Amino acid sequence: MNNASRVLLKNLLLATSRMNTYRYSTDRKKKKRALMNMIGAGVLYVMLISYSASFGFACGSMGIAAAIPAMCALLICILAFFRTIFRTNGYLFNFREYDMLMALPFEPKTVAACKFFYMYANSLPWYMSISAAMMAGYGFYEKPPVYIYPVWILLTAILPLVPMVGAAFVGFLFAKISIGFRAKKAVQTVLLFAFVIFCFSLRYIIEGIFKNDQLNETVETLANAAKQAGICYPPIAWFSDSITKSSISGMLLLVGISLVLFSVVFRLVGNSYRRINSAMQSHEASKKYRMTAQKVRSVRSAVAFKEMKRMLGSTTYMVNVGMGEVLAVLLGIVVLIFGFDRIIGTVTQGAPLTAAMLYPAIPLIVYFMIGMLPTTVCSPSLEGDNYWIVQSLPIEKKVLYQGKMLFNLYLSIPAMAIATVCFCISAKAPLLNTVLYLICGTVLCVFSTVWGCVCGLKHIRLDWENEVEVIKQGAAVLIYLFPNMIVTMALCVLAVILGMKMSQNLLTIVLIFIMTVLSGLSYLHLMKLIRKSS
Amino acid sequence: MSAQNGAILEIRGYSKAYGEGAKAVDNVSLTVEPGDIYGFIGHNGAGKSTTIRAVVGVLDFTEGEILIDGHSVKEEPIACKSITAYIPDNPDLYDNLTGIQYLNFIADVFGIDAAKREERIRKYADELEITEALGDLITSYSHGMKQKLAIISALIHDPKLLVLDEPFVGLDPKATFTLKEIMHQRCAEGAAVFFSTHVLDVAEKLCNKVAIIKKGKIIASGTMEELTNGQSLEETFLEVADE
Numbered sequence: 001m002n003n004a005s006r007v008l009l010k011n012l013l014l015a016t017s018r019m020n021t022y023r024y025s026t027d028r029k030k031k032k033r034a035l036m037n038m039i040g041a042g043v044l045y046v047m048l049i050s051y052s053a054s055f056g057f058a059c060g061s062m063g064i065a066a067a068i069p070a071m072c073a074l075l076i077c078i079l080a081f082f083r084t085i086f087r088t089n090g091y092l093f094n095f096r097e098y099d100m101l102m103a104l105p106f107e108p109k110t111v112a113a114c115k116f117f118y119m120y121a122n123s124l125p126w127y128m129s130i131s132a133a134m135m136a137g138y139g140f141y142e143k144p145p146v147y148i149y150p151v152w153i154l155l156t157a158i159l160p161l162v163p164m165v166g167a168a169f170v171g172f173l174f175a176k177i178s179i180g181f182r183a184k185k186a187v188q189t190v191l192l193f194a195f196v197i198f199c200f201s202l203r204y205i206i207e208g209i210f211k212n213d214q215l216n217e218t219v220e221t222l223a224n225a226a227k228q229a230g231i232c233y234p235p236i237a238w239f240s241d242s243i244t245k246s247s248i249s250g251m252l253l254l255v256g257i258s259l260v261l262f263s264v265v266f267r268l269v270g271n272s273y274r275r276i277n278s279a280m281q282s283h284e285a286s287k288k289y290r291m292t293a294q295k296v297r298s299v300r301s302a303v304a305f306k307e308m309k310r311m312l313g314s315t316t317y318m319v320n321v322g323m324g325e326v327l328a329v330l331l332g333i334v335v336l337i338f339g340f341d342r343i344i345g346t347v348t349q350g351a352p353l354t355a356a357m358l359y360p361a362i363p364l365i366v367y368f369m370i371g372m373l374p375t376t377v378c379s380p381s382l383e384g385d386n387y388w389i390v391q392s393l394p395i396e397k398k399v400l401y402q403g404k405m406l407f408n409l410y411l412s413i414p415a416m417a418i419a420t421v422c423f424c425i426s427a428k429a430p431l432l433n434t435v436l437y438l439i440c441g442t443v444l445c446v447f448s449t450v451w452g453c454v455c456g457l458k459h460i461r462l463d464w465e466n467e468v469e470v471i472k473q474g475a476a477v478l479i480y481l482f483p484n485m486i487v488t489m490a491l492c493v494l495a496v497i498l499g500m501k502m503s504q505n506l507l508t509i510v511l512i513f514i515m516t517v518l519s520g521l522s523y524l525h526l527m528k529l530i531r532k533s534s
Numbered sequence: 535m536s537a538q539n540g541a542i543l544e545i546r547g548y549s550k551a552y553g554e555g556a557k558a559v560d561n562v563s564l565t566v567e568p569g570d571i572y573g574f575i576g577h578n579g580a581g582k583s584t585t586i587r588a589v590v591g592v593l594d595f596t597e598g599e600i601l602i603d604g605h606s607v608k609e610e611p612i613a614c615k616s617i618t619a620y621i622p623d624n625p626d627l628y629d630n631l632t633g634i635q636y637l638n639f640i641a642d643v644f645g646i647d648a649a650k651r652e653e654r655i656r657k658y659a660d661e662l663e664i665t666e667a668l669g670d671l672i673t674s675y676s677h678g679m680k681q682k683l684a685i686i687s688a689l690i691h692d693p694k695l696l697v698l699d700e701p702f703v704g705l706d707p708k709a710t711f712t713l714k715e716i717m718h719q720r721c722a723e724g725a726a727v728f729f730s731t732h733v734l735d736v737a738e739k740l741c742n743k744v745a746i747i748k749k750g751k752i753i754a755s756g757t758m759e760e761l762t763n764g765q766s767l768e769e770t771f772l773e774v775a776d777e
Contacts, residue, residue, distance in 0.1 A: 003645075007639065015630050100622070100626055106612075106643070282584075
């Protein structure tokens with residue numbers, strides 16, 4: 001890394017450091033928020049470390065401690081790949097300060113590489129936390145020589161490079177392809193959606209291959225699954241061998257391949273960097289518009305329309321908030337084509353569950369995807385520098401947020417309805433159940449919209465440098481996303497168990513009632529927050 | 535490549551098209567020499583910013599050649615950027631840095647030693663009356679203060695060419711006066727200024743050369759005297775731009 005890269009990287013990290021904001025801000029609210037963010041991040045680290053340590057110790061107690069390095073590597077590589085693929089567009093391309101940086105004497109490849117290393121430096125503490133906690137489990141049960149510990153830590157720092165470079169390269173390819181089209185953002189979004197869906201289904205494709213080869217026994221245990229991953233993706237095996245067999249060749253291969261791959265990819269990216277960014281930030285003016293009669297909308301609809309245009313204008317926003325809806329509809333269609341039993345059998349690994357047993361879980365399965373990330377979580381913060389527009393308009397804040405919520409309902413309810421109907425048809429659910437599941441799904445959509453808005457408003461952050469900061473890693477997103485996913489998964493299990501002991505329709509009605517009450521309470525809380533912020 | 539005629543900025547046949555559509559800028563050629571304060575005027579969407587962004591190496595282009603002090607923007611971008619300073623119309627600075635942290639970042643990029651950076655920051659920050667705010671986060675700055683900070687950051691490495699896109703927008707009268715003084719001072723020291731503006735009165739009083747761009751094409755250029763021919767710049771502009 002040369003001096004220019006060091007200066008730029010240091011500055012990028014400083015410019016987004018909460019500590020810097022805390023230290024120099026004269027605004028007490030901002031100082032408090034920066035402090036709360038740091039405490040929140042600390043809590044998340046503690047949770048992550050506890051979870052990873054329990055996993056490591058659990059593996060050790062089950063007698064598969066030798067597989068911990070491979071499992072740790074697998075986990076880090078998957079996280080690194082997906083964290084990067086969702087952030088490439090936004091960090092590497094289409095970022096706000098592009099003009100300022102490119103007008104300074106930096107090579108394009110330096111800017112691209114620094115932006116990459118910025119993502120790396122931001123993610124590394126997460127991977128290190130996972131790794132160190134799992135290392136503790138491994139050390140406790142396997143008692144490796146002392147020198148293995150620094151090797152483990154050192155290689156953990158290298159391990160995310162290959163998946164991150166791979167994800168950045170995919171993002172680069174998509175950006176390069178999209179600039180050949182007039183609708184650049186739409187093409188980029190479709191490619192990214194398709195790729196992510198392909199990645200999600202990859203697990204089942206690989207599993208299918210193994211099953212066809214009669215190798216299904218080998219993936220039955222956790223340890224062998226990790227071993228199998230090492231065969232498919234050699235860096236996992238290199239890391240594991242470096243730890244378990246003190247393999248020098250494993251270490252050299254991991255370090256060498258990572259560095260070579262990084263150099264090659266960023267030479268390629270650097271060569272096209274300016275062209276891609278120029279094309280992505282430039283828009284051809286058609287100058288063909290002729291004044292016609294304009295459509296009149298209510299204030300709430302006008303806000304909802306503005307929200308839709310905001311979402312369509314950003315690939316990062318579209319992919320992150322729209323992924324749930326797309327997945328739900330696709331899964332609905334897949335279930336309709338291949339059959340409910342077959343898909344559920346694949347997902348539940350052949351657990352003894354019939355379609356009828358799973359009926360009460362249908363709205364929750366659909367909600368798991370639809371409610372993953374409502375637009376209302378990010379949209380208050382996404383106003384950013386444009387916040388003055390809505391602030392200066394003669395509309396009540398309540399109406400503004402109602403408009404934002406309306407847009408999320410426009411987005412989520414049709415997708416929920418399509419997915420639910422597909423599931424119900426395929427599972428041959430009775431008509432009454434189907435109607436109840438649609439009502440339940442609608443109530444769940446309302447809940448996610450309102451609760452998302454509470455999180456979004458409570459943790460609003462307007463002074464972001466890059467929209468990825470509030471779409472992917474904002475406090476509002478973290479507070480909404482993980483608890484919502486965990487509770488939904490738990491509810492799915494609970495619904496199946498309770499559904500075997502009581503009337504399924506009664507169970508759904510109870511769920512509808514509870515979610516209606518929760519939605520109402522969330523709405524009241526939101527109104528209180530709005531009044532406070534006015 | 536060395537400067538053939540001593541020009542600091544030479545644009546030869548520069549064109550920029552977006553996709554298969556019409557050219558946003560078509561065959562623009564102009565020359566800025568040491569000591570010039572060169573005004574670049576035109577309607578909104580005429581191609582001023584597209585030209586300026588290509589000059590400072592932000593925008594990629596395929597047709598034409600842009601030379602800064604004899605260095606090609608395409609072939610030797612780093613050499614060009616090392617002697618150029620650019621202030622966009624709406625500077626996107628790092629909001630969560632303090633003013634002084636931002637200036638130090640720019641000084642680090644240009645490799646300015648501690649004594650020089652202190653001297654220059656002190657000089658320009660005092661002139662623009664922003665010294666006391668340098669310890670605050672940029673996010674707390676007004677638009678004008680951000681503009682002032684961008685001006686200081688542009689002057690910190692003593693550039694040969696100052697490229698400014700609508701530099702007077704948001705500046706208070708005192709800062710506007712100071713910036714004009716700085717522009718004169720830089721030109722007296724052998725540097726050159728190339729800037730776009732809509733404020734024709736300012737351009738008339740400040741510039742010795744002007745180019746008028748319309749729908750991506752230069753429709754008039756030359757010294758102020760040649761171009762206005764006794765009329766005001768406003769009258770000349772309206773006359774040629776409406777033809």
